[in-house]
Amino acid sequence: MSKELPEWEKAREEFVIQWGSLGTQWGINRTMAQIHALLMTAPEPMCTDEVMERLEISRGNAHTNLKDLVSWNLVRIITKKGDRKEYFEAEKDVWKIFITISKERKRREIEPAIHLLRDCAARTKDESAGPGKEFNQQMKDLDEFLSFGVKVADTVISMKHASALQWAMRLLG
Amino acid sequence: MSKELPEWEKAREEFVIQWGSLGTQWGINRTMAQIHALLMTAPEPMCTDEVMERLEISRGNAHTNLKDLVSWNLVRIITKKGDRKEYFEAEKDVWKIFITISKERKRREIEPAIHLLRDCAARTKDESAGPGKEFNQQMKDLDEFLSFGVKVADTVISMKHASALQWAMRLLG
DNA sequence: CGGTAGTTTCAGTATTTTCTGAAACATAAA
DNA sequence: TTTATGTTTCAGAAAATACTGAAACTACCG
DSSP states (O other): TTOOHHHHHHHHHEEEEEEEEHHHHTTTOHHHHHHHHHHHTTTEEEEEHHHHHHHTHHHHHHHHHHHHHHTTTSSEEEEEOOSSSSSEEOOOOHHHHHHHHHHIIIIIIIIHHHHHHHHHHTTTTTSSSSHHHHHHHHHHHHHHHHHHHHHHHHHHHHTOOHHHHHHHHHHHH | OOOOHHHHHHHHHHHEEEHHHHHHTTTTOOHHHHHHHHHHOOOEEEEEEHHHHTTTTTTHHHHHHHHHHHHHEEEEEEOOTTTOOOOEEEEOHHHHHHHHHHHHHHHIIIIHHHHHHHHHHHHHTOOHHHHHHHHHHHHHHHHHHHHHHHHHHHHTOOOOOHHHHHHHHHHHO
């Protein structure tokens, strides 16, 4: 009986499972990706117990990954008055999701890489020829490229949905 | 004695180690990232034994990761005449590396996601209202966004370095 | 052939990551 | 207070990943 899910819920089930697998390829933990998929397709905010039940995972696991999603700004906590539980709601606007992920990845992954590259370039800045010079140049090239990436990201991040589309269309039209 | 590395080699050592750590955050295995870093900064193509020795890893590990890098088109095999060994050389041009990675990620990660989204959208295309309809719309929105991403990637992929920079400058100038 | 040099595979092991479940904590209501 | 409800933490267990080392394999060479 409790098996009688409406058709769209079956599709949702599939989506959640598969998004989880795809997530692992992106270097995101499976449960986190599944919870994100679940919340992105939730008609209403969900509480921890609902997530646990739906994905058949433990409370600790659900809790940790929900809070990680919150720390990524992909999910926010909702409270209802007269109810002490926390509910979780995912951002559904695709553009906003993209902006958020871009920001976080920039901060967590690109910027540390740039620091490393500059450090390595600085340590070899006096090399005037040969392999040392080439190494130094390689570090500078990588730095330049990633810094350019940051510039692109910042430009995109500062766009609102509408203008972004306009920009994109001009670019590819 | 064998410890007396030139200064640039010390910086390279640092680069290799740290690039390995950064790689894990990107969902890339540490050894693979380290080998890539090592080869990107190698004055000459390196053979398996040199990689093993430099990173202090086993032959099996070196072999597997070198071949994975080759399958990502980030590294190519070089043979020298009169020498039966295979040597490995990484692409050093930053723009080409970027293009290559974009292509591979598109194929391995984005396209499967698009298939999933279309499948889920198709299964719910007749939903005319309520949560089912919203789910369908969400799938379509995600599809549209990723498809747009593919379009951008294709545009970028088809660019040569020079025109890409030109394009980028116009965009951000 | 038999020997040599190099490549590939893979079973078993080690390491890292993720998950569970229960206890400790926090806060509001009775 | 005490009880009820919900959140957070974390030690240990489980699962997923990565690594080793050695044997199997391949191909050239004398």
